[in-house]
Amino acid sequence: MDLQGKVAVVTGGGRGLGLGYARALAAAGAAVVVNDVAPDMVGAAVDALRSEGGRAAGVVAAVGDSAAAEELVDAAVDAFGRLDVLVTNAGILRDCVLWKMTDDDFDAVVRVHLRGTFTCARAAAVRMREQGTGGRLVLISSPAGQRGNFGQTNYAAAKAGIVAMARTWAMELARAGVTVNAVVPVAATGMTRTIPAFAPFIDAAERTGAPLPRWLRRDEGLGTVEDVAALITFLASDASAGVTGQAIGIGGDRLALWAHPKEKAVAFADGGWSADAIAAGWRDGVGAEPETYGIPAPTAPEA
Template identity: 65%
Template sequence: MSLDGKVAIVTGSGRGLGLAYAQELARRGAHVVVNDVDADATAEAVATIEASGGRAVGVTAPVGPTETAKELVDTALAAFGRLDALVTNAGVLRDTVLWKMSDDDFDTVVTVHLRGTFTTVREAVRHMRQAGEGGRIICIGSPTGQRGTFGQTNYAAAKAGIVGMVRTWALELKRAGITANTVVPVAATAMTATVPYFAAAVRAEADGEPMPAFFRHDLGFGTVDDVAGLVAFLASDAAAKVTGQVIGVGGDRLQIWTHPEAALTAYREGGWTYDALVEAWPTTFDGATQSVGERFPELPARFQPATP
C-alpha cells in the first residue's frame, strides 16, 4: 500500500528524526507540510523532498500556540486540499535535576512537547472529523516517558502525558475512523550523540559504516531511517485497525509496550491501615514493586569510550 494522494503534517521536521519521517512519507507518495522554528532548516527540508520527486510546503513557526496549529492545518488544506495524517515530533530539551530546574526549564519543554501535541492534534482532528474520511494521529514519545531518566523531569512529564492523551484519543476518535498511536524511537540523533554509551554507534554512522550489531540488535538502537518506516506504516491504510498503542522502534527491534496494569492486588477486610501495611509490606507487597529508569546491558569492552 502506498500513501499516494495522502497529505501529512510533520512538526519539527527540519532535521533529525522529523526530517526522516517527512522524507519517508513523501517517498511513499504523501504530500507533506514541513515545520521547524528555523526558516533555513524548513526550506532545506522542503528542497530535499522536492529534489527526490516529492511534494512539500513549509511552515516556519514554534509548535505550542494554537495559532501555529491553525497555520499548519490551513497550509495543508490550501496547498493540497486535504489532511490525512499528523505526526507530532517537535520538541526541545532543558535537562537538569529537579532541585535546579527553573520554571522556564519546565514550562518550555511542556509547552512544546505536551501543549504542542495537544493543540496540533486538536486542530487536525477538528478538520478530519468534519471531512469524514478518517485520519491518522502519530505522536512521538520517548523511553523517558515510559521509564524515567535522571535529569529529565520536564521531558518525562511531557512524554508520559502524550501517551495518556493518545490512549484517550483512541477512544474518542474511534467512531470517526481516526487512529491515534505513540511511537517511541531509539536512534542516533543530536541528543544521543552526547551520550558516551552510544559513542561507538554514533561514530559508525557518522563515518558511513554499518552500526555494530550490539547496538542494532541488543539495544534496539539504530538510525533515524530505522524509525521512519513505522511512522509511514501507521499513516497508511494498512494500519487502519492499529490504535491506542505505544510502539517502540530502533535498529532491528520493534516493541509494543504494555499499558499500565496492576502488578499485584491484595485485599484486607476493614482496609489497609498503617499497622497492617507495616506488617504486610515486606511479605506481601515488596516483591511486586516496579523498577524505574532505563536498563542497559554492560557495554562490551570494544565499545567502551576511551579514557583520557
C-alpha cells in the same frame, strides 16, 4: 506502502527524526507539510523532498499555541486540499536535575512537547472530523516517558503525557475513523547524543562511518533515523486501520509493543489497610517484586 492522495503534516520536520519521517512519507506518495522553527531548515527540507520527487510545503512556526497549530492545518488544506496524517515530532531539551531545574526549563519543554502535541492534534482532529474520511494521529513519545530518565523531569513528564493522550484520543476519535498511536523511537540523532549511555556509540559510529554494533541495534534498539521512519509510514497507511491506542517502540532491528500500565500485584484487607499493616506485609506481599525505573545503560556483550 502506497500513500498516494494522502496529505501529512510533520512538526519538527526540518532535521533529525522529523526530516526522516517527512522523507519516508513523501517517498511513499504523500504530500508533506514540513514544520520547524528555523526558516533555513524548513526551506532545505522542502527542497530535499521536492528534489526526490515528492510534493512538499513548509511552515515556519513554533508549536505550542493554537494559532501555530491552525496555521499548519490551514497550510495543508491550502496547498494540497486536505489533511490525513499528523506526526507530532517537534521537541526541545532542557536537561537538568530536579533541584537545579528552573520554572522556565520545565515550562519550555512541556510547552513544545505536551502542549504542542495537544494543540496540533486538536486542530487536526477538527479538520479530519469535518472531512469525514478518517485520519491518522502519530504522536512521538520516548523511552524516557515510559521509564523515566536521570535529568529529564520535564521531558519524561511530557512524553509520558503524550502516551496518555494517545490512549484517550483513540477512544474519542474512534467513531470518526481517526486512529491515534504513540511511537517510542530510539535512533542515533543529535538529541539522543545528549543521553550519556548512547553518546559514545553514536560518536564512534560517526567518526569511523561504521554501522552501530549488532548487539546495540538488537538489544538496545538503537539504529538510524531510517530504521524508525518505516513505522511512521505504516501508521500513516490504510494497512494500520485497526491499530489505535498503542505505544509502539522501534529502533535499530527492534520493533516492540509497550505494555499499558496495569496492576501487577494486589492484596486485600477486610475493612481496609492501616499503615502498620501495609508496612508489615509489604516485602512479602504487594512489594515483593518492585518495578524497575530509568533507562538501563547499554551493556556490551563480553567478547
